[in-house]
Amino acid sequence: MTSKRDYYEILGVNRNADDNKLKARYRKLALKFHPDRNPGNKEAEEKFKEASEAYEVLRDPQKRNIYDQFGHQGLEGSGFSGFSGFEDIFSSFGGIFEDFFGFGSGRRSRSRAQKGADLRYDLSLGFMEAAFGIETEIGLEKVEGCPSCGGNGCEQGTHPETCRQCNGTGQVTRNQGFFTVRTTCHQCHGNGQTILHPCAACNGSGQIRVKKKVTVKIPAGVDTGSRLRLTGEGEAGFYGGPPGDLYVFIHVEPHDFFERDNTNIICQVGISFIQATLGDTIEVPTLNGKKELKIPKGTQPGDLFRFHGKGIPSLRSRKRGDQIIQTLIKTPVNLNKKQEALLKEFAKIESKKLSNKLKNILKSGNAGAS
DSSP states (O other), X not given: OOOOOOHHHHHTOOTTOOHHHHHHHHHHHHHHHOTTTSTTOHHHHHHHHHHHHHHHHHTSHHHHHHHHHHHHHHHHHHTOOOOSSHHHHHHHSHHHHHHHHSSSSSSHHHHHOBOXXXXXXXXXXXXXXXXXXXXXXXXXXXXXXXXXXXTSOBOTTOOOEEOTTTTTSSEEEEEETTEEEEEEOTTTTTSSEEOSSXXXXXXXXXXXXXXXXXXXXXXXXXXXXXXXXXXTOSOOOBTTOOOOOEEEEEEEOOOSSOEEETTEEEEEEEEEHHHHHHOEEEEEEETTEEEEEXXXXXXXXXXXXXXXXXXXXXXXXXXXXXXXXXXXXXXXXXXXXXXXXXXXXXXXXXXXXXXXXXXXXXXXHHHHHO
């Protein structure tokens, strides 16, 4: 698979370029490589697509921030996969091309085409589902092209007709003194066509509302706030325009034992003061089952231990973070008389050791003074 070029390099700007600089550079490239000005030139088409994708990312503060931090892989992890084709580009940049060229995309059908609305779906995942990924099916209601009329809004066997009021231009012209005023045609509402025999299934709109199941592949390592983009799964476009996109926003439920810190997971395990003093080997839950942890002699409350590679997979590299285990030392309760006696004897020994240590320190100090 060919690696993508740096977006800043494609547009020929530095990483601090503002919106005006980005737009100016994209305008220059779009004018040079626009497909209408380079018919049949595949190299120009690819450069036009490349520049459009770069501008789409860098003009969007959110996409640009992800790209600056994580590069192309970060964008793919957030759901951005570029444009599906020229229609997608012209739909997104229609207004910009009007500024650049003084007309729409250069083709009448494209200037009328409108991309469908984007949709949002909020998906809740369990902690383990987010950690290891899952393929799931979601249900949504959306607008799609009418299957009865093929989306043209006409009764079968009929077709839209050129508007007689504006002769298909979508605009009517009238003179007011020295000025010529153009307004949207009230007959066809700017479409340039009228439907004399509307489709009964969609009442001439060319669209119907349907309930649909969509399969979503959740990559391992997503977290709350992650966003997946399913290209073309939004609502149907208008007048041949591409459908919108479906954005799936992820919400991850908390876990009873694990807490997430980026790709690391943190947990706390309780051990007795005997285990902390003498050392022991215990079993600790991990994302993949239980694993033995060796507790060394003299372990203190809050000491940290680490299982390398037992955390969450990274969306960028697929390498897993670590599991960090913090020890909590439990104080014994409900002791019997024998246990209390043993502890008191232990305390006496400790007190005697401390007393002897202090005496040695004092003796050492007096010897130095003499």
